[in-house]
Amino acid sequence: MALDSKIPKGPLADKWTKHKSNINLVSPANKRLIDVIVVGTGLAGASASATLAELGYNVKTFCFQDSPRRAHSIAAQGGINAAKNYQGDGDSTYRLFYDTIKGGDYRSREANVHRLAEVSTNIIDQCVAQGVPFARDYGGLLDNRSFGGVLVSRTFYAKGQTGQQLLLGAYSAMNRQIGRGKIKMYNRHEMMELVVVDGKARGIIARNLVNGKLERHSAHAVVIASGGYGNVFFLSTNAMGSNVSAAWKIHKKGAHFANPCFTQIHPTCIPVSGEHQSKLTLMSESLRNDGRIWVPKKLEDVKAIREGRLKPTDLKEEDRDYYLERRYPAFGNLVPRDVASRAAKERCDEGYGVNKTGEAVYLDFAAAIQRYGKEQAHVKGLDENDAALVKKLGQDVIRAKYGNLFQMYEKIVDQNPYETPMMIYPAVHYTMGGVWVDYNLMTSIPGCYAIGEANFSDHGANRLGASALMQGLADGYFVLPYTIGDYLADDIRTGTIDTDLPEFEKAEASVKAQMEAFVNNDGTHTVDYYHRKLGKIMWDKCGMSRNTKGLNEAITEIKSLREDFYKNVKVPGSTGEFNPELAKAARVADFLELGELFAKDALERNESCGGHFREESQTPEGEAMRDDENFTYVSAWEFKGEPAKAKLHKEQLDYEEIEVKTRSYK
């Protein structure tokens, strides 16, 4: 089956408006006859559920957490972009569109990104109307800040908890519809299988995590909003429960999986502290506005620091290597995430890492504290040469800006970042890849949609800061609810889908068999044992830098790990009870398949772009080198029985409005 992205004809700026006017609609009376399932309640899932219900569809929404409000969008810190141009600094829809395409290293679909930039402004209006408490200035108007990789201030924020506030806004919109009976909410339910009837998505098999019962739910369309798959690395900034299962199940039923190797490694995370580590904590990118990143210049200083003989604060300026400022003078510490992460890895690989494991660099606020302190002293007419006073005033400014992040760091690391530089290291954060969707956000299975981080569409090979929240809400509030009507318009006479159909029966039986196989396996190793092993393979061989040899090894190793998993995994308890280990086993089983496809995709894409760095494709200075001639396409993989046999479909990316250039931040 050839890929049809269904991009509307016409000039880029008019595509969405025209498309909205041309697609089929479902009348309000008929919407009442149509059921839609939404899996996941992050920004995309919650906003889609709310709007679909608002429009009149009967919505059934599922989340594995104990409440829809817990979805991991809640943890997003920094902000949300929108081309409002409130600051009057020359921002526009086009500029947001352009920055996003460039930031994504020219591997995203032009029409989708332009639409995203267009609806971005509605998001802010919508959220304010819902009572989302964005930061404001003293005039009572909305405040903005700047993020990595762009030259304007277009990021709206709510302290370091923007994701939380936006998600709670969407959750409140959902609550309103739940109260009205238009959304039926299924908490602590996990989607286990997609049910396809006559080639169309017609329902799901869900597992009630409290009592283990399998349930059949039918609908006229199924929307997957289950987030990204960063947890394939075991250690990531994702929540413990974040998983690929819903996306992977639909992939196995016919939905293509696009660009799985495009993963964002975020540069500012708290380093791993030991073997027991279960997850990594992100420190907002906004810290790079004021923090300077460095490692010692001399290896003997590194050794002394690791052994505790030397304090970082005692190291002289000339003995420090501010490597980002050295390599990228134009953007300095504010280069995009992929660039900052690779640079940190490069230094640590050379032996300059500053913690015990050798995997950490410094993020230093001393200079900012001095600068702000002097400024404050000047403003207040105090002595600018009083070192103690300047330090205190400077720390106050830093506290006001990043207080909650500094506190979080101190709680975890037990060091005071006001006095000594923070230690940071890159960690897996976001997955740009995901389920392939067309312009309408429909996957290659008719009636099955994917939105938010679960799809692949808007961020190309690297996502810019504060764009994930924008995309999730754009898809959920303003895109999917309209495009889905185009498909559902044909379903107004279908009537309720019967859950006694043989397809439901078969799907349920397969899930039941898998669950029982797990608890009866009587193996030797826990689920986490396999997950950690998988994570190590992924991090070592499919991490920040990749090469043919490592990727080939990864493919073999993951495959054999998967076989070992099915033979030797030990899952306690039974299927008919609250059994978190069983739920975890099912998720890890899917990661073990995805991981292999991930490596296969990374191997196939023999170029460096965005977060995907192939050692074979770099400039003499070690910068990433794209191969536009051969790789300006989306890799969409079709499942053929097992990951190794997946078939590649290429969606060529055509840039009509944008001139494809080498990304430079020097």
Next chain:
Amino acid sequence: MMNLTLKIWRQANANAKGKMETYQMQEVSPDMSFLEMMDVLNEELIDKGIDPVAFDHDCREGICGMCSMFINGEAHGPDRLVTTCQLHMRKFKDGDTITIEPFRAKAFPVIKDLTVDRSSFDRIQQAGGFVSVNTSGNTQDANAIPIEKHDADKAFDAAACIGCGACVATCKNASAMLFVSAKVSQYALLPQGKVEATDRVLNMVNQMDEEGFGNCTNTGACEVECPKGISLENIARMNREYLYASLKG
């Protein structure tokens, strides 16, 4: 490295009786988070063929509000302004005995072990924790109504609630006033929320009472134990809003 004795509430399901069980933990690193220590315990239990301890957790960075343990007599343990997932073992000493219980309230029935059902919080929100604006995006411009920074900041402080239920768990009366008042306050402070303030506070309080939470006696324990430092001011504000709404409505 520390050796610890853990006393943990074990209860197979909602209807089972449940009791405290004692487990020994060796070689616990002070750098571990409390939940990582629980992970290690569970790995050991599985190896020994004992059912692992079921506990809720997800983001492990103190924002999702899913983790919910009552540790040594306090919600989220002895540290302040943290959730259980942010609590680190360095807060304990070698040889300590740690008692771990689920959040307890009639409105938070136990599902298994340390996992409780907090859907009563969702139902309170469904009763009125929203602004009735449709999600078409065709609202007025976001900057059409300026909001005094002071009010916006206060609304944010209230909105920072993560819905973990520590306030209920720690309150001697199992009252949910801090949680409910945080939501009521957020909207009461913003012009967008004021329009339906009357119905909101009446409906949410009504639902709160129906769920079987206790009454507030102003002990202030909730504020101290709240991982996000939600202020008692919000409760006073809700009392005010409620009084006004009752007289009006």
Next chain:
Amino acid sequence: MTLIASSIGRKLTMALSGLFLIVFLTQHFAINITSVFSETLFNEISHFMGNNPLVQYVFQPILILGVLFHFTMGFVLELQNWKSREHKYKSYKGGANAPWVSRNMILSGIVILSFLGLHLYDFWVPEMNYKYVEVLPLDPNRYFEELVHRFENPVRVGIYTLSFVFLALHLYHGFASSFQSVGLNNKYSKAIKSITVAFSIVVPIGFVFIALFHHLTAF
């Protein structure tokens, strides 16, 4: 009606009845303290209070209702609170996050209620008996002697003293807390807390002082 049925409404009524009782306590104290320095003044005021129809037939029933309401509602709420956590904690560190007084209002309340029983038996019952049952002749000068007579017994003085300690504890939380309950928590709250501390110390000590004074000077 929602007011008295809802949790917040009940809390509000607790606060208002409590504040009302504080007002009563204040005037009661103001009258009693006169007994320390002027027997005549004390007798005069007592006579007025005991025979003014407004006080007797309007204020006194309101006061009785107020007291009845305050403790009945206190018990109702306590029972409800107790039920809202049917399964208790094995380990509960209440002291880590809230002062003892705020957590034990029911205890201090019960002590005060018991004291009230004794107090009524001591003063109010004989008074009612005097005035309405036996209908003895008006004697505007009997009050002081009766007062002094009551404090002859050191055991009674001891019980009074102990009870006032609990009253102090009850007030220490209740006074400021009632402002929170009626929705007042702002820049004045600090001042209210200071007044609460002062009031909850001065008034009970004052009552104890009166009892001790008469006990010691009676001989």
